[in-house]
Amino acid sequence: MTIEDRDTAHVITHALARDTLSRLRDVETEQVGFRKGLVKLGRICGYEIIDGSMETEYVEIQTPLETTMGERVKGLDDVVIINVLRAATPFVEGLLKAFPRAKQGVISAGRDEEAGMAEGEFPITIDYVKLPEIHEDDTVIVADPMLATGSTMCAVLEQILENAPDPEHLFVLSAVSAPDGLIRVGEAFPEAELLTVSIDDRLNDDGFIVPGLGDAGDRAFRTT
Ligand SMILES: O=P(O)(O)OC[C@H]1O[C@H](OP(=O)(O)OP(=O)(O)O)[C@H](O)[C@@H]1O
Numbered sequence: 001m002t003i004e005d006r007d008t009a010h011v012i013t014h015a016l017a018r019d020t021l022s023r024l025r026d027v028e029t030e031q032v033g034f035r036k037g038l039v040k041l042g043r044i045c046g047y048e049i050i051d052g053s054m055e056t057e058y059v060e061i062q063t064p065l066e067t068t069m070g071e072r073v074k075g076l077d078d079v080v081i082i083n084v085l086r087a088a089t090p091f092v093e094g095l096l097k098a099f100p101r102a103k104q105g106v107i108s109a110g111r112d113e114e115a116g117m118a119e120g121e122f123p124i125t126i127d128y129v130k131l132p133e134i135h136e137d138d139t140v141i142v143a144d145p146m147l148a149t150g151s152t153m154c155a156v157l158e159q160i161l162e163n164a165p166d167p168e169h170l171f172v173l174s175a176v177s178a179p180d181g182l183i184r185v186g187e188a189f190p191e192a193e194l195l196t197v198s199i200d201d202r203l204n205d206d207g208f209i210v211p212g213l214g215d216a217g218d219r220a221f222r223t224t
């Protein structure tokens, strides 16, 4: 397992995750490469979540030659992935390669960047929420590649927890995160397990993560 515990979050340190993130950070990586990078990173993170938090069981397998014991991951059907539109869409595509039978939810959430950041927070508009039923033995993965001020994630988690009992795991998965945002989400939702590939240095005055990778939604959807 390649997950390290830090004060504010668990960091996925798999070499391929770091390699992929470096390509995503590179300003020369254009839309297709960027989107594919997010898909790849989602897949790696999915495998790390399986390795780090899901149990296996021994099962009898009949090979073409004889009967043997094999291992299967338990609980793969009890996974819920929440796609925080829009930047999470390619990231979720990758996660689904690790959890092909996951139930999926969608929450459309956007920062009001015109209103701007005040006291480290953005106003968040939520205009679409569609969630599957969440059960106590489910592993819920809330995916958003960017966790900056944490404003979006706090609004999203409020929506999810309104209707969810106490799921087995509640992962908040990001590619890049800022220390302030992690602290904010961690304090507001202590039940959430914060997972990220990188804890970056800081937020700039516009609420962007530095060094970061820019605007993930714009880079993936070519809307600059
Ligand atoms: O932690 P926060 O300060 O809330 O910032 C993080 C959010 O900002 C981005 O979304 P954005 O509002 O740009 O929407 P988009 O995905 O449609 O580009 C990103 O995808 C996160 O959802």
Ligand SMILES: O=c1cc[nH]c(=O)[nH]1
Residues within 6 Å of the ligand: 087, 146, 148, 207, 208, 209, 210, 212, 213, 214, 215, 216, 217
């Ligand atoms: O740095 C950031 C902050 C929020 N959203 C992004 O896409 N990038």
Ligand SMILES: [Mg+2]
Residues within 6 Å of the ligand: 087, 215, 216, 217, 218
């Ligand atoms: Mg954006």
